[in-house]
Amino acid sequence: MVDDNFKDxxxxxxxxxxxxxxxxxxxxxxxxxxxxxAAGGVVGGALLGGLLGNPFExxxxxxQTDSQKQEKNPTEARMFFTRYEDFVVLEQATExxxxxxxxxxxxxxxxxxxxxxxxxxxxxxxxxxxxxxxxFVGSKVVDSRLTRGQIFIIALRKMNSLSNERFDTPFNExxxxxxMDILKDFEAGExxxxxxxxxxxxxxxxxxxIEGAYADPLYGGNRNMDGWRMKEYPGSVASxxxxxxxxxxxxxxxxxxxDYQQKS
Amino acid sequence: xxxKLDKTDAVIVGTGWAGGIAAAELTKQGYKVVALERGEDxxxxxxxxxxxxxxxxxxxxLYQDRTKETITTRNTTDEDAKxxxxxxxxxxxxxxxxxxxxxxxWTFRFLPFDFEIRSKIEEKYxxxxxxxxxxxxxxxxxxxxxxxxxxxxxxxAGISGEENPLGPERSDDYPNPPMKETPSIRMFKEAAEAxxxxxxxxxxxxxxxxxENPDGETINACVYCSFxxxxxxxxxxxxxxxxxxxxxxxxxxxxxxxNHAYVTRVLHDDDKASGVLYVDTQTGEEYEQPADxxxxxxxxxxxxxxxxxxxxxxxxxxxxxxxxIGKNITAHYGNLLFTGVDGFFEDKKFNSFAGTGALxxxxxxxxxxxxxNNETDFLHGFQLNISQGGxxxxxxxxxxxxxxxxxxxxxxxxxxxxxxxxxxxxxEACLPREHNFMDLDPRYNDIFGDPLLRLTVKFTDxxxxxxxxxxxxxxxxxxEMGADIVEAPEITDExxxxxxxxxxxxxxxxxxxxxxxxxxxxxxSQMWEKENLFVVGGSSFPHIGxxxxxxxxxxxxxxxTEGMVEYLEGDGGLLIEPKEEDKA
Numbered sequence: 084m085v086d087d088n089f090k091d092x093x094x095x096x097x098x099x100x101x102x103x104x105x106x107x108x109x110x111x112x113x114x115x116x117x118x119x120x121a122a123g124g125v126v127g128g129a130l131l132g133g134l135l136g137n138p139f140e141x142x143x144x145x146x147q148t149d150s151q152k153q154e155k156n157p158t159e160a161r162m163f164f165t166r167y168e169d170f171v172v173l174e175q176a177t178e179x180x181x182x183x184x185x186x187x188x189x190x191x192x193x194x195x196x197x198x199x200x201x202x203x204x205x206x207x208x209x210x211x212x213x214x215x216x217x218x219f220v221g222s223k224v225v226d227s228r229l230t231r232g233q234i235f236i237i238a239l240r241k242m243n244s245l246s247n248e249r250f251d252t253p254f255n256e257x258x259x260x261x262x263m264d265i266l267k268d269f270e271a272g273e274x275x276x277x278x279x280x281x282x283x284x285x286x287x288x289x290x291x292x293i294e295g296a297y298a299d300p301l302y303g304g305n306r307n308m309d310g311w312r313m314k315e316y317p318g319s320v321a322s323x324x325x326x327x328x329x330x331x332x333x334x335x336x337x338x339x340x341x342d343y344q345q346k347s
Numbered sequence: 348x349x350x351k352l353d354k355t356d357a358v359i360v361g362t363g364w365a366g367g368i369a370a371a372e373l374t375k376q377g378y379k380v381v382a383l384e385r386g387e388d389x390x391x392x393x394x395x396x397x398x399x400x401x402x403x404x405x406x407x408x409l410y411q412d413r414t415k416e417t418i419t420t421r422n423t424t425d426e427d428a429k430x431x432x433x434x435x436x437x438x439x440x441x442x443x444x445x446x447x448x449x450x451x452x453w454t455f456r457f458l459p460f461d462f463e464i465r466s467k468i469e470e471k472y473x474x475x476x477x478x479x480x481x482x483x484x485x486x487x488x489x490x491x492x493x494x495x496x497x498x499x500x501x502x503x504a505g506i507s508g509e510e511n512p513l514g515p516e517r518s519d520d521y522p523n524p525p526m527k528e529t530p531s532i533r534m535f536k537e538a539a540e541a542x543x544x545x546x547x548x549x550x551x552x553x554x555x556x557x558x559e560n561p562d563g564e565t566i567n568a569c570v571y572c573s574f575x576x577x578x579x580x581x582x583x584x585x586x587x588x589x590x591x592x593x594x595x596x597x598x599x600x601x602x603x604x605x606n607h608a609y610v611t612r613v614l615h616d617d618d619k620a621s622g623v624l625y626v627d628t629q630t631g632e633e634y635e636q637p638a639d640x641x642x643x644x645x646x647x648x649x650x651x652x653x654x655x656x657x658x659x660x661x662x663x664x665x666x667x668x669x670x671x672i673g674k675n676i677t678a679h680y681g682n683l684l685f686t687g688v689d690g691f692f693e694d695k696k697f698n699s700f701a702g703t704g705a706l707x708x709x710x711x712x713x714x715x716x717x718x719x720n721n722e723t724d725f726l727h728g729f730q731l732n733i734s735q736g737g738x739x740x741x742x743x744x745x746x747x748x749x750x751x752x753x754x755x756x757x758x759x760x761x762x763x764x765x766x767x768x769x770x771x772x773x774x775e776a777c778l779p780r781e782h783n784f785m786d787l788d789p790r791y792n793d794i795f796g797d798p799l800l801r802l803t804v805k806f807t808d809x810x811x812x813x814x815x816x817x818x819x820x821x822x823x824x825x826x827e828m829g830a831d832i833v834e835a836p837e838i839t840d841e842x843x844x845x846x847x848x849x850x851x852x853x854x855x856x857x858x859x860x861x862x863x864x865x866x867x868x869x870x871x872s873q874m875w876e877k878e879n880l881f882v883v884g885g886s887s888f889p890h891i892g893x894x895x896x897x898x899x900x901x902x903x904x905x906x907x908t909e910g911m912v913e914y915l916e917g918d919g920g921l922l923i924e925p926k927e928e929d930k931a
Contacts, residue, residue, distance in 0.1 A: 180753040186762050207406075214417040214432045216791055225433045263754070270753075289753050297740035298401040314765050316700050316740045319398040321581075322570035323701035323737075327527040332696035332766060344396035 158303060159197045163204035163232060171255035172239040173199060179262050180292040187313040188306075195295030198304030199235075202291065208232035222280040224287050229277065231287070237276055238269070238284050245274070299340045311337040319343035349624055349633040355381045356915065358623055358638035360610045360653065363445025364897060365884040365904040366644035367588030367596070368503075371562065372908040374601040378915060381636060382596075383608035383625050386412065386441030389448060391589055394579030400739040403578045407434040409449040411441045415609065415628065416793040418648055420846055422805045423782070424665060430791050430799065431846050436681055438577075438851035439646040443604060444589045446646055446851075447897070451576035451704030451736065452552030452585055454506045455894035456497045456902070459490035459515050460715040461776075464727070464890065472720055480781040481726075481809070482675055484889050487861035487926075488870035490515055493902050496909075500901030501550070504586035505558040505566050508550030513711045523555045526569065531697055531769050532708050535733035538827035544712045549732060550898070551705030552586040562595040573737020575704035585704065608634075611795055613641055613657040613880065620659075620880040626795065640879045640911055644904070647676075650886035651785050651856030652800040659877060660857070660867050663784050665803070671867045673786050675779035675858050676802060677891045681850035683806060683814050683842055687772035688821045690830030691747055696766045702737030713820060714893050715776060725813040729775035730893045731821055738765070747832050769828065771821040775813050776893040780805075785856050804844040814838045852896050854888035859903075861926040869923040871910025872903060878921055879914065883907045 164170040174196045183189030190196065206212050210230050219228040227234060242265055246254035250261045257265075268274055272282035295304030297311065299318070305311060311318050318337040326333050356378040359366045366382055373380050402408045411417070411434075418437075419428035431437060440446035460467050464483045468476060477483065498518050507523035525548035532548075539546040553569040560566065567584040574581060583590050596602040605627075612624040614635065622637035643650050654660050654672045661670035679685050709732040711717060718728040744761040745768040751757050788801035818835045825833045860866025863875035872887055874880040883904050885896050892899075910922045 181758055182755055184755060184758060186758065189758075210433070212406075212412070212414060212434065214413045214430050216430070218790065220427070221429055226429065266753075292753075293744065294401060294405060294741050298405075299399055301399075302401060311740060313762050314740050316765075319396075320572065322572055323698070324527070324570050326698055327529050327571050327701060329698075330530050333698055340396065340399060343398060 156194075156306075158201075159194065161200055163200045163208055164236075168243065168253070168255075169236060169239045170196060170200070172243050172253075173235075175255045175257075175262055176239070176242060176266060176288060177292045177295070179259065179266055180289055181296050188309050190292055190296060192306065193296050193310055194304045194306040195292055198295030198298065198302055199291050201303045202294075203232040203235055208235075219278075222278060223283045224279055227277075227279050229279065234276070234279055234284060234287075237279075238281070238288070241274060241276060242266075242269070301340055308337040308339055349635040351635045351637070354622070354637040354639070355379045356638065357381075357640045357642055357911065358383065358636050359642040359644055360623060361445055361643070361645035361649065361884075362443050362588060362593060362604060363440070363447040363644065363646070363884070364588055364592070364901050365907075366445070366642065367447070367592035368500075368901065368904040369642050369644060369881075369883065369908050369911065370596040370602055371592035372905070373911060374596045374599040375562075376912055378601060378912075380596065380602050381638070382602070382604045383610050383623065383636070384443055384445075384604055384606050385415075385609045385628070386443070386445075386606065388604075388606040389443040389579070389589065391579070391583050394581050397578055397581055398572070398574045400574075400741050403449070403574070404739055404742055407438075407577065409440050409442065409577065409579065410434045410437070411439050414794070417799060419788045419791055419799050419801045420844075420849070421801070421803055422844060424803060427790065428788055428801045428803070429846070431849070435849075436847060436851075437849040439648060439853075443606065444579075444587050444593065448579045448587045448589060449577050450552070450587070450897060451895075453705045453895040454501065454504060454508075454550045454552050454898040454901075456515065457490075457892040457894060457899045458714060458716050461890070461892040462486045462489050462493070464715075468720070468726060472726075476720070476726070478809070482779045482781055484858075484860055484865055486870070486889055487859050487866060488906075492870075493906065494518055496902040496905040497898060499905045500898065503560050503562065503591055504552050504901065505554055505560055506550050506552060506586075507555035509548045511547045511709075511711060512545040513714070513717055514547075521550060522560075523558055526551050526553060526555045526703065526706050527571070529698075529702075529706065529735050531733060531735055532706070534769075534828045535708050535771070535824065538824050539708075539710050539731075541827055542823060544710045546708045546710040549705050549707040549709045549734065551703075552897075553703045553705050554584055554586070560591060562591070564591050564594050566590055569703050571701055571703045571706070571737075573700060573702045573739070575702075576736055609795070610653065611656065611797060613643065613653055613659060615657065615659060615877055615880070618876065618878060620877050640881065640915060642881045642883060642907075642911065644883045647853045647856055647884065647886045648785075648800050650882050650884055652787070654857055654867070654882065655787050655800075656797055659874065659880070662786060665782055665784055668781060671858065671865070673784045673856050675855035675889050676783050676785050676804065676853065677777035677779050677855050677888070678853040679774055679777060679850055679891065680804075680806070680810070680844060680848040682836075682845070682848050683810050683838065684775045684777055685772070685850055686814055686818060686836050686838070687770050688818060688825050688833060688835040689745060690769045690771070690825040690828060691745070691764050691832040691834075692767045692769070692829070693831045695829075697769065699735070699738040699743070699766050699768065702735035704736055705734070706736065707732055707734030713817065723812070723816060725809050725816065727776035727778060727813075728893060729773050729813060729817045731771060731773050731817065731824065733769065733771055740765075748834050769825070769830070771825050771828075773817050773821055774893050774895070775810070775817060777891050778809060779855065779890050780807060802849075804848075806842065806844055811838055811840070811842060814842075852885070852891055854885040854891045854896060857882045857886040858889045859887040860889065861923075863925050869921070869925070870906065871922045872907035873910055873914070873922055875921070875925060878919060881907050881911055
């Protein structure tokens with residue numbers, strides 16, 4: 084039996100989908116037009132850029148190929164990071180940690196920044212599953228009075244300000260080597276980050292990136308299971324009983340929980 | 348004011364193996380049992396489709412809820428301790444089945460040597476060989492007495508295994524044959540045999556075939572899906588309390604589990620316990636559950652802390668050496684006693700992603716009874732092993748040491764070596780020291796305002812020397828196995844206990860022995876000073892041998908339960924007369 088509410092929802096969704104024919108939800112062009120922002124108005128250019136990207140790139144954005152349109156994932160919007168300029172630092176930092184290469188996609192293509200955004204929006208970002216009584220002693224991320232989410236923001240802004248100071252350019256526009264220099268200083272514990280050891284933050288950033296590359300795609304990373312494909316890891320396979328004793332390496336097409344778990 | 352409930356025959360704190368075994372045996376005998384479990388109501392249904400590495404293996408979803416309580420740690424008594432705030436490597440669990448739902452299933456028997464450790468070392472190497480601050484002691488029971496209980500536990504849990512050629516005598520075979528043999532296990536065994544060792548298949552609580560245990564519970568055949576340790580079993584194919592003893596207890600109609608029931612005190616007067624006090628953490632309501640016998644069967648931490656909070660027994664004082672509760676903490680500390688070696692193979696790939704919790708092989712050629720400690724700068728010894736638990740992708744990114752931990756080279760090497768890597772692991776015995784102990788922390792409290800348990804632990808040359816020695820032996824095996832690169836962690840004088848050391852297998856605190864002078868409980872896990880109080884579990888180990896503790900926890904729980912029944916049927920009193928110590 085089809086649930087009526089569910090049916091209504093579906094119809095509603097179809098209506099919305101048909102309106103957003105450029106595959107971006109409410110299109111950038113119509114938003115700008117309707118809100119009056121494009122006419123100058125009260126919002127300055129910098130903020131406009133932060134919110135929407137460069138509005139003058141509209142033509143380019145709308146001329147996406149059909150395959151790119153199909154890949155649009157409605158869960159890929161920022162839930163935790165309110166400032167676009169923080170998020171692009173995160174994108175670049177994770178890409179340096181797990182770069183695109185001959186083996187396959189890097190952190191950005193795998194959806195790692197969105198994975199981290201979702202993690203920080205939940206209990207991980209608020210340390211909600213942890214012991215939180217004071218006094219807070221120690222310099223590790225987990226020992227801080229600050230939450231993981233707060234520490235991420237402090238660190239990413241630090242990366243950006245260091246890039247501006249050293250290279251006169253924002254982190255996300257700096258050269259790879261320049262970005263690496265800053266990350267290495269974090270890793271070495273040489274960056275002042277309130278009461279947190281920057282090397283411990285770097286470990287968190289590094290580990291979060293690996294998590295986003297290889298966790299089940301249900302968390303928003305490991306897009307298309309490409310992390311698993313590169314690693315020749317098969318995912319949620321019910322049984323390996325048949326291959327346990329054999330010498331040959333077995334390559335399998337990966338299975339994610341969306342196909343493994345029972346569904347109605 | 349606590350609501351006072353009707354009295355029951357037995358109240359059990361905790362529903363892991365120890366509590367579950369007590370529940371099954373007491374209810375089968377017709378006694379009414381209430382089990383109080385601080386965590387969630389968990390059933391096998393919760394594990395169906397649970398192949399989620401991030402949730403279980405990385406975030407450790409089945410570990411203790413630290414928002415309510417945690418432990419604190421430090422190295423020495425002149426330091427302030429720091430709380431363990433998140434869910435790192437410390438494995439103790441929450442919820443129905445306790446830590447036992449997410450265990451790997453390695454099920455060993457301790458050595459006859461372990462149970463008589465002080466006597467055996469004195470006999471073999473002389474009294475002077477034991478450092479003055481090493482508080483090893485005989486357990487008040489010998490292997491031959493415990494053997495029938497090991498046998499019983501192995502049959503309840505359907506252990507799959509083969510006889511250890513260097514192991515102690517057994518009254519019967521394992522109930523199931525060993526698990527499947529993989530290429531890496533074959534390589535380990537062949538290399539070990541070529542070096543003159545005696546490898547055998549690791550005894551496993553993952554089933555090599557479908558099995559019905561003596562209580563009539565069916566455990567399914569393991570399918571080697573690799574989501575095992577740190578997970579609950581997707582297929583009911585790992586022996587845990589949920590599919591065995593708790594199920595058995597439930598069938599009797601004499602059993603009730605109350606979840607979210609956080610026990611805060613054991614109530615007592617004079618020489619008896621009268622019940623326990625607990626809080627329903629979902630309502631905040633406080634209850635008193637009276638009982639004829641009280642069974643405290645939580646993890647080592649919970650057992651020790653409940654004794655300290657309830658003011659039962661004398662807290663251990665490291666300055667004077669007086670007191671018992673909190674004494675003799677030992678564990679397989681991750682950065683030292685659990686260390687192994689890595690082998691990288693350029694031309695061979697393994698199906699490393701496949702496996703199950705206790706799939707492997709072990710050898711005991713350097714364990715306590717085999718090794719000659721006249722030739723070593725440490726006492727006791729270790730086992731070496733190979734295991735194929737199934738390598739999940741976040742947690743397993745093996746790279747040779749000169750590889751950075753991130754960036755292009757890391758990505759390239761970690762992808763290349765993921766399925767070209769094997770490890771030879773080890774576990775070493777940990778011997779207690781007078782300066783290592785547990786007590787109540789003066790600074791940090793739980794959600795009820797009660798002080799947390801504090802661990803004070805500092806390594807000594809005993810552990811470091813043992814680790815250095817065993818790593819050399821493990822390297823030789825890995826080289827014999829043909830690895831192109833063999834690497835081992837560096838053990839230095841700076842290798843020290845910290846929060847990442849706490850891996851699992853923490854024992855002690857409410858230790859057993861043959862006299863109240865040296866122990867809190869007798870070999871029935873009966874408190875010397877409260878005859879109807881049984882404190883069961885790893886907390887009773889005077890030291891941890893070179894094996895996973897669960898087999899011995901299971902055996903001691905069956906032994907304890909026999910004592911509980913005897914106590915309930917008889918006229919009370921101590922089940923064993925304390926031995927008079929000839930104090931020097």
